Amino acid sequence: MISPFLADPAFLENIIRILFVFVLITAAFTLSTRNIASLLNVYAVQSLLLVLIAVFLYLIEGSQTLLAIAVLTLVSKVLLIPLFINLIGEKIKISRDLKFNYLEPTASLIVSMGLILLAYVFLSGFFSEFILGKLFFMGAVIGLSLTLMGMLVIFSRRKVITKAIGYLTMENGVLLFGIFVADLPFIIEILIVIDLMILVLLTTILAIGIDSTIEEYHQRLQTLRIWSGRED
Amino acid sequence: MIIFSYLAVGAIALALIMLSKSHRAMNAFFILHTLASLAIGVYVLLTTTVPIFETGSEYFYVDHLSLYEALIAALLFFLASVYANGYVESLMQAQELHRNNLKIFYMVFSLLLTTVTLAFFSDNLALFWIFAELTTVFSAALVAILSAKENIDAAIKYIFIASGAMLFSFIGLIFLYTLSGEVLSSGTLNWTMLAKNAAILSPKMLTASFVFLFIGFAAKSGIFPFHTWLPDAHSKAPSAVSAILSGVLLNIGMYGILRMYAIVRQTQAETMVSQFLLGFGLLTVAVAVLNMLLQKNLKMLIAFSSVEHMGILLLGIGIGTPLALFWTLFYILAHSLTKASLFFSAGILHRQYESNLIKDIKDVFSLQPIAGWGFVIGSFAIIGMPPFPIFSAKFFILLEAFGFSKPLVFAVLLLLVIASAAFARFLIEAFTQSSKDAGTEGPEALLLPYVVRNGMKFPIISILFIILALGVVFPEPLENLLNIIVYELGYL
Numbered sequence: 001m002i003s004p005f006l007a008d009p010a011f012l013e014n015i016i017r018i019l020f021v022f023v024l025i026t027a028a029f030t031l032s033t034r035n036i037a038s039l040l041n042v043y044a045v046q047s048l049l050l051v052l053i054a055v056f057l058y059l060i061e062g063s064q065t066l067l068a069i070a071v072l073t074l075v076s077k078v079l080l081i082p083l084f085i086n087l088i089g090e091k092i093k094i095s096r097d098l099k100f101n102y103l104e105p106t107a108s109l110i111v112s113m114g115l116i117l118l119a120y121v122f123l124s125g126f127f128s129e130f131i132l133g134k135l136f137f138m139g140a141v142i143g144l145s146l147t148l149m150g151m152l153v154i155f156s157r158r159k160v161i162t163k164a165i166g167y168l169t170m171e172n173g174v175l176l177f178g179i180f181v182a183d184l185p186f187i188i189e190i191l192i193v194i195d196l197m198i199l200v201l202l203t204t205i206l207a208i209g210i211d212s213t214i215e216e217y218h219q220r221l222q223t224l225r226i227w228s229g230r231e232d
Numbered sequence: 233m234i235i236f237s238y239l240a241v242g243a244i245a246l247a248l249i250m251l252s253k254s255h256r257a258m259n260a261f262f263i264l265h266t267l268a269s270l271a272i273g274v275y276v277l278l279t280t281t282v283p284i285f286e287t288g289s290e291y292f293y294v295d296h297l298s299l300y301e302a303l304i305a306a307l308l309f310f311l312a313s314v315y316a317n318g319y320v321e322s323l324m325q326a327q328e329l330h331r332n333n334l335k336i337f338y339m340v341f342s343l344l345l346t347t348v349t350l351a352f353f354s355d356n357l358a359l360f361w362i363f364a365e366l367t368t369v370f371s372a373a374l375v376a377i378l379s380a381k382e383n384i385d386a387a388i389k390y391i392f393i394a395s396g397a398m399l400f401s402f403i404g405l406i407f408l409y410t411l412s413g414e415v416l417s418s419g420t421l422n423w424t425m426l427a428k429n430a431a432i433l434s435p436k437m438l439t440a441s442f443v444f445l446f447i448g449f450a451a452k453s454g455i456f457p458f459h460t461w462l463p464d465a466h467s468k469a470p471s472a473v474s475a476i477l478s479g480v481l482l483n484i485g486m487y488g489i490l491r492m493y494a495i496v497r498q499t500q501a502e503t504m505v506s507q508f509l510l511g512f513g514l515l516t517v518a519v520a521v522l523n524m525l526l527q528k529n530l531k532m533l534i535a536f537s538s539v540e541h542m543g544i545l546l547l548g549i550g551i552g553t554p555l556a557l558f559w560t561l562f563y564i565l566a567h568s569l570t571k572a573s574l575f576f577s578a579g580i581l582h583r584q585y586e587s588n589l590i591k592d593i594k595d596v597f598s599l600q601p602i603a604g605w606g607f608v609i610g611s612f613a614i615i616g617m618p619p620f621p622i623f624s625a626k627f628f629i630l631l632e633a634f635g636f637s638k639p640l641v642f643a644v645l646l647l648l649v650i651a652s653a654a655f656a657r658f659l660i661e662a663f664t665q666s667s668k669d670a671g672t673e674g675p676e677a678l679l680l681p682y683v684v685r686n687g688m689k690f691p692i693i694s695i696l697f698i699i700l701a702l703g704v705v706f707p708e709p710l711e712n713l714l715n716i717i718v719y720e721l722g723y724l
Contacts, residue, residue, distance in 0.1 A: 126407075126440050147399060154392050163392055170399045177403055182410040182419060184358070191362045192402075198369050203391060206376055206384050 012056050013135050019053050020142045023176070024116070027149040030169055031112065032105035036089055036161055040082050043165050047077035050172055053139075054179060065186050069179065076193045081168065081200055088204040089161060103156040112149045119144040139180030146173030160207035164200055171196055234276055234294055235286045235353060241268040242346030249338045255324075258338040259317045265342050266310035269349060273303040277713075283720060286353065290422045293355030296717045300561070301352045301487055304568050308479045309345045311691040315576050316341075316472040318685025322583050323470060328378050337377050344370040344476070351484055357405055357421045357491075361398065364452060364484050368394045371481055375469040386464035393461040394451050401448025401488075407441035423491055427722065430498035439501040443508070445492055453485030453542045456516040462539055463523070467531035467588065471579025474531065478538040478575060479568035486545050486564065493549050494721040502552065509550030510636075514643060516543030521647045524654035530581065530588040533658055534574045537614055540651055541567045547644065548629045554723040556632040559625045561714050566621035566699065570613045573695040576688070577606035584682040593662040599681045604663065606692040611659055613696075615652040619703040 153166030245265030283295035351363035376387035413419030451458035548560030580603035
């Protein structure tokens with residue numbers, strides 16, 4: 001039934017374009033949502049969108065690497081990382097990130113519209129000399145925009161966990177950019193995910209520290225059994 | 233073989249630290265780790281013909297530049313590990329470092345040495361990127377290890393600014409990969425391949441890729457406007473760690489910029505990129521010295537001085553002549569050593585007064601003669617007074633810059649005068665204060681001298697000795713080494 005559609009590149013390309021729009025919507029949510037649990041869900045959805053984009057692109061291009069990236073993203077960013085942050089979030093009992101630095105949500109949405117245009121203008125200056133297909137050019141623009149919007153999240157949000165989600169959003173942007181501009185060796189993608197995991201691990205542990213007095217901090221860490229070194 | 237031996241030493245040291253029970257043992261294994269790294273570096277330098285590829289593929293590459301940087305790193309880690317023996321014990325006694333965190337501290341410190349070394353030997357730029365990222369994460373953990381709120385704040389700021397900026401570097405790498413794929417049979421991120429084929433790369437795209445890569449590397453080495461994390465992280469970290477942050481970790485970003493510039497300078501993009509570097513270098517120096525001038529915090533002063541020196545290194549790279557590069561390379565060594573001695577001295581002073589603020593420092597020379605003199609001599613060295621090595625390095629870099637642009641040299645000289653004034657002001661104000669004329673006489677105002685533990689004096693004295701020697705005589709082997717590096721980077 002559906003297979004003739006999946007064999008039609010034009011159809012697939014349009015689906016990918018629609019997914020681009022969805023990705024931008026999730027980024028806008030990340031900039032404005034105050035509830036941490038929904039922020040995390042938005043991040044998981046955003047990563048899932050990237051998985052779908054990679055799969056559809058695989059159907060068009062047939063490159064095995066894309067499929068591998070899709071699987072890796074699904075396991076690490078849709079499942080593991082949100083699960084882990086959720087676990088930490090429950091321990092530190094922060095459910096909302098209410099305050100914003102420098103920019104309120106409306107202002108940051110307007111700024112991010114500017115950033116998307118900027119990304120487009122900038123990239124069209126450089127890729128004119130390349131034979132990069134229309135879809136691929138669009139992917140690069142969306143990827144760069146997503147990176148910039150993630151940076152905006154790091155700037156404008158206060159709580160460490162929200163900042164971490166901003167960083168993760170930036171990384172999703174880089175992944176999207178990478179998928180469409182170059183087919184990097186898969187080993188590099190794995191390395192980035194490892195880097196991401198370590199970074200998330202460390203920042204969330206520090207988030208516990210920010211939020212408690214020092215004595216509590218040590219107790220909490222001990223109950224978490226993350227710090228295991230001991231000298232008696 | 234070389235990479236494997238570094239890895240093996242790192243893994244063994246990590247395992248031994250993990251298994252050991254006492255502080256003494258952990259420290260001893262860490263010192264052994266640094267000594268082994270130093271030994272491998274020296275051995276390779278003396279016996280092996282470099283440059284060579286390592287591990288049977290083109291992922292790792294050993295040339296004189298990477299060896300030089302790795303040796304500087306190993307030397308500083310060695311000094312810091314000796315210093316840590318007494319220093320960390322004091323931190324635990326003062327309950328600033330929790331005893332439970334001791335093992336983590338040494339394990340992460342040891343891991344940091346391994347990742348720093350691997351970063352310098354990475355030929356593949358993506359691999360370099362990953363290792364550089366890991367050094368950020370590990371060093372941030374070392375900043376946060378004191379688990380005071382301000383430390384955690386500083387560490388978080390450090391991670392988000394440095395790692396966030398490094399993601400832009402990654403976009404630069406993707407550019408570079410695509411760009412090389414256009415002219416070569418397949419895309420590559422191997423520095424050796426890129427440097428060999430630099431002439432046929434598109435200058436416009438190369439500039440774009442350089443700018444993106446620069447954002448991340450600049451953030452890692454504290455270049456304006458990405459320097460904002462540096463003063464906090466460097467001043468809040470334990471002093472043994474501060475010395476490594478300033479003396480080794482800043483070099484990683486500079487190393488990345490240096491390698492990229494060696495590619496760019498073979499193309500028409502050179503003029504633009506060079507001006508770009510000179511601009512950022514000058515701005516960095518300016519911002520740093522203005523922050524130094526009225527600084528009230530000792531470690532903040534040293535931290536901003538690191539920002540200033542990174543700016544000068546950027547100028548040295550941006551000038552782009554072989555002679556400027558030669559002295560820039562020498563500058564890296566001189567700065568790393570001098571900065572470490574300053575942080576080590578500041579660490580002792582901080583133990584003594586339990587504060588870094590100018591107003592709390594009294595009777596320095598009677599309480600802490602070694603740290604006091606160490607800081608005074610270190611300050612003379614860092615502002616570039618003769619006969620210290622930074623003097624000749626600065627002198628020749630500026631001399632090269634003279635042919636480039638006179639206003640630039642005048643601006644830099646003016647800023648350097650301000651930097652010297654900042655150090656002079658701090659020294660005069662802090663080191664002449666005596667508890668007698670402070671008016672708060674009485675038994676509570678009298679400070680007992682803090683007993684400087686074994687091993688804390690040795691690094692300070694040996695560094696002062698080394699920099700004095702380096703300033704007076706320029707050893708021929710070092711000169712040859714730097715000349716070979718300049719040649720290998722394609723400058724001659």
